[in-house]
Amino acid sequence: MTRISQDREELHRAVEAFLFMEARLQDTHDYDGWESLWEDDAIYWVPANGGDIDPEEKMSFIYDNRSRIRIRMDQLKTGRRHTQTPRSELARIVSNVEIEEIDGAEVTARANVLIFEENLRGETLWAARNEYRLRLVDGAFRLVRKKVALVNAHKPIYTLSFLV
Template sequence: MNALQELRADAESFLYREARLLDTQRFEDWLDLFTDDATYWVPAGRDDIDPARHVSIIHDDKAAMARRVKRLRSGFAFAQEPASRLHRIVSNVDIVDADADGGSCEVHCMMLLVELARHRQTMHSAHCEFTLTGSRPQWRIRRKKVNLLRNGEALECISYLL
């Protein structure tokens, strides 16, 4: 296995772990994957808009992400009573850019999220972009961008984390 294949395998394992933490509602462990200066962004309308000038579905820093998790845990997230059951499928993992030692890299992937809530199944497809930093394979996420395929349409209540 060459260095790029090893880097890709480490990135895949990391992204699978992130998906598993979200699917099993281990939100605090999921938050620990992010750097203190992280951003979590879900654009609305187009994938390459300026979130400072255009509306986004989500555009959070780590503090806002923590508030989102706290609300989900509060018992007052009524749209999540009962909590949605979620499965994420991560595929097509691609290393877009990496520094020479693999300590930080830009990783893209495809994600299919399947939600079951109140006897109704909904699917969301997305192209995700991650900026991973630190020592591999214990990376941390500096930036997560989720480009929903349907980001220009009216979306059902998305009261969980993508």
């Protein structure tokens, strides 16, 4: 592990580049590439009932540890996920990236994300306020925690595959 540079502009560019790359992996259904971004102690969380709930007490759409992330990716790769036959076409726009905290080799960041999903049901725009905890490992960022607070979570959600 390496300490994060205190040069805020350089750090901001590096975090943005990582978030853009993560979005590309999701949009292109590169499940192996996306899964490889996660650390062993990772948590991926998508709250169901607002962003400030306790995931241990209230229901979540997704509350996965590293093992569950791997299982989810393996399931998607089988080709037997009928909600993804044919699979959704996706395009994400990541914006408003902010660095919140630097703690040794970890950085906390926020970003707004707009996800365009097109599938047999039509087109849907999903908006989210994402929070990230990134860890610098051997000169590259890795995901430790990701929280996706869907702005329009009240809409029917037929599949969570767009959240990969």
